[in-house]
Every structure is written in structure tokens, then in C-alpha cells.
Amino acid sequence: MKLIQLIPGAGNNFYCENCLRDHGLAKALCDLGHDAMLVPLYLPIMTDSDNTDTAMPVFFGGINVYMQQKLNFFRRSPQWIDKLLDHPRLLRWAAGMQGMTRAKDLAETTISMLKGQDGHQVKELNKLIEWLKTENDVDAIYISNALLLGLARPIKEALNIPVFCALQDEDIFIDPLPENYRQQVWDLMAQQVQYVDGFITVSDYYAEFMSNKISIPSEKLHRIYNGIDISQHSIRQSLPNPPVIGYLERQCPDKGLHTLVEAFIKLKSSDIIKDIQLHIAGGQTAEDAVYVRKLKRRIRKAGFEKDVLFLPNLSQAAKVEFLSNLTLLSVPARHAEAFGIYILDALAAGVPVVLPDHGAFPEILKKTGGGQLYAPHDVATLAETLELMLGDTKDAKSMGLKGRTAVEKHFTIEKMAHQYAKVFEQIIS
Numbered sequence: 001m002k003l004i005q006l007i008p009g010a011g012n013n014f015y016c017e018n019c020l021r022d023h024g025l026a027k028a029l030c031d032l033g034h035d036a037m038l039v040p041l042y043l044p045i046m047t048d049s050d051n052t053d054t055a056m057p058v059f060f061g062g063i064n065v066y067m068q069q070k071l072n073f074f075r076r077s078p079q080w081i082d083k084l085l086d087h088p089r090l091l092r093w094a095a096g097m098q099g100m101t102r103a104k105d106l107a108e109t110t111i112s113m114l115k116g117q118d119g120h121q122v123k124e125l126n127k128l129i130e131w132l133k134t135e136n137d138v139d140a141i142y143i144s145n146a147l148l149l150g151l152a153r154p155i156k157e158a159l160n161i162p163v164f165c166a167l168q169d170e171d172i173f174i175d176p177l178p179e180n181y182r183q184q185v186w187d188l189m190a191q192q193v194q195y196v197d198g199f200i201t202v203s204d205y206y207a208e209f210m211s212n213k214i215s216i217p218s219e220k221l222h223r224i225y226n227g228i229d230i231s232q233h234s235i236r237q238s239l240p241n242p243p244v245i246g247y248l249e250r251q252c253p254d255k256g257l258h259t260l261v262e263a264f265i266k267l268k269s270s271d272i273i274k275d276i277q278l279h280i281a282g283g284q285t286a287e288d289a290v291y292v293r294k295l296k297r298r299i300r301k302a303g304f305e306k307d308v309l310f311l312p313n314l315s316q317a318a319k320v321e322f323l324s325n326l327t328l329l330s331v332p333a334r335h336a337e338a339f340g341i342y343i344l345d346a347l348a349a350g351v352p353v354v355l356p357d358h359g360a361f362p363e364i365l366k367k368t369g370g371g372q373l374y375a376p377h378d379v380a381t382l383a384e385t386l387e388l389m390l391g392d393t394k395d396a397k398s399m400g401l402k403g404r405t406a407v408e409k410h411f412t413i414e415k416m417a418h419q420y421a422k423v424f425e426q427i428i429s
Contacts, residue, residue, distance in 0.1 A: 002035040009043035028417030061086035107181035114188035116150035149192035162197040190214040203360035206338035227416030233348035242275035246326035256332030263383040284312035323349040330354040347403030370403025
């Protein structure tokens, strides 16, 4: 089977859950004997395994998409200008400027992209389709998320092959958009469902959520849990002393890092636990750096600067080492998430997790037994749950080991790839 995966590149912020999922899927499918090709959109693809760009050219280059949205000239500009704006160095620079675009601009561009051939980026769409036609014996196209559904109809009509779409956390992008645009985005996505042969979602929670949001027929919807390469992880040999609370996600407000910082300060200020440390890892953009500086000032004001370590944009090897030095991991995400690969990373190292009781987190912890839930958005409840876990190291260790066993059974990259391949092959045939 030959599969082309259309993946929005994350640029410099390579700790992107969809990127990790899709890069791992492509590698695992190739290991199974299939031909899976990653094709980046907007920005270069970067992964935490090597922190390098793919050699594949970028389609729908982020600068061209933006300029074509804003100015009529660039919708008809000569090819040499398009190539200049798609230069890898320029796109890497643009990646560092993420967060500079207004919510209104993001909304208008998203709507335009969802309109496909009727959108302002039709020139970029035609380039992609012409390139796809040069690839021989392609069996199916995989679109990384539903915000790209404007590609489905023109690709299907041009190539006459099945189109698949993964679903994960589209709502996290859509909900912050201006209210007058938000429903337009959902409506346009719903209109494109008919051109997709199969949707693959990462949890039962998100399958139900997206089915209700964009009216996906049940026969088109397939739930496949995310998986990781467990061979890269080994169970920690001993608990760290002093105990360490870890965080592994993008260092931004939406992931609730400030909630964890406040819970940590509350614990440190108590008479019960004084020697704990907080280690914070994950992607950090230029915009996130401003937020992180505010957190550092808060920590310094509380007098705990020496007990907190910030580790942005770790490589895969550094991430594995980071996990091996944790007592537990907590990501107090503010938004109900579709999954959370960082949960699997932690459990694969035998590290239990403390998570808010919403989204797919209850589903994952029920499946793994690898942690505890707490009331979302509540610093006091988070601090209490962390205190209980840190105070009962035997129970916490047991949760971590149960989690490791569950990841080995249900959440490996090999199992995920087998299930994807089965869905692809059934529909292709």
C-alpha cells in the first residue's frame, strides 16, 4: 500500500502531538512493508527524534498562504516569487514568528482553506494536486486533521482514490476564534464530510464529540488509540530523591502550566512537603517565552527559583532521560483534550500521572490504571492530589508499573500502525 500523508509542519515548535503521531505512524507503516510518505504543509516538519527538517518540499507554504489571503496580487504572482517565499530558511524564520497573527486572520485563513477550490489559496491547491498526479500508484491520501478538509474533494476528484482524515483536538484551535467565525468553520468542515472515506479518531471521547459536531456517519468513524515506540523507554530503576514533579507539553497557558506552578508553590510553602522539585519540559515558541518569563518571576518571588528547572524543546534522547528522573508527571490542561501522548511517554517509564478529570483523560487512565484525576482548573485540588501521590510512594510506584504494562499491551506504535493499515486496506479494497 502506498500512502501519502499531508501533515502541517510545526516549524520550530516540534513538540506537537499530531506531528509526533503522524511521524511515528509513517515510520511504523514503513516497517510493516508499506510505503508511507510524509508531505509537509505550511512549515517544515520537525520531530523530537532528530530535530531536522524533512527533505520533502513544503506545499501551501505558510508565507504564501498568508500573503494570498491578504493581497490579491499574490494569488496571481509569478512562480519565482512563490518559490522565494517557500525557501526553507524563510519558512524556518516564519516558524519562529508563530503567535504574531491575529485570531481574526487565523479564522479567515482557516475558512478560506476549508473552501478548497473556492478559497484564496487555490493556486497552492493546484500545485499540490499536480504534484500528487506525478506520484505513481498512490492508494490513498491521509489528511492530518479536519481543518484541512477543504483538500478532500479536489484531491478525490483529481486522483479518484480514498481520502482519510485523522481527528485530534481541532476544537482547541477553533474555540478561541472570534465568535462570528467559529460556527462558519464547523459548518464548512461538516460540508466536507461526504468527500472523506474514513475518519480516524484517537479516543472514544473525541469520536463522540466530533461525530456530534460535524455529523460524521458511524460507519465512517474509526477509533484508534495513539501509540509510542516503547523500545525507546525503560522503567526507572529508583525514585528520585528529593521527589520531582514533571511537566511535558508545550509551555503555554492552554496546557495549564501556571496551574501546576501555583500548586507547586502551595506544596513548597506547606509544612508537609518542602524538598520537592519541579522540572518543566516541552515545546516553547517565541510567544510562549513571554509567558514562561512571567512564571519564572512568580517562582522567584515565592523564593523557589532553585527548585524549578525549565527544559524547552528536548530531543528524544533528552526526553527519555528527563522522564527517568521524575516521581510523577502532571499536565493540568485547561481544555478537554482528545488524547495526550505525554501520558504514554510517562507511563512507559513507569511514571504515574496526575491529570484533570475531563476530555479523554478518564478514558486513558481507566484503560491504564496509571494515575489519578482531580477537579479541573482547581489549584487546591491539584496540590492535594499531588501531595497524596508523593506521600504514598508505594501506591504511586504500583500505578506506574500498571501503566507501563498497559502501554505495552494497548498503546504501542506497532499496534497503532497495524490498526491504521487494517482500516486503510479495508476501504481501499
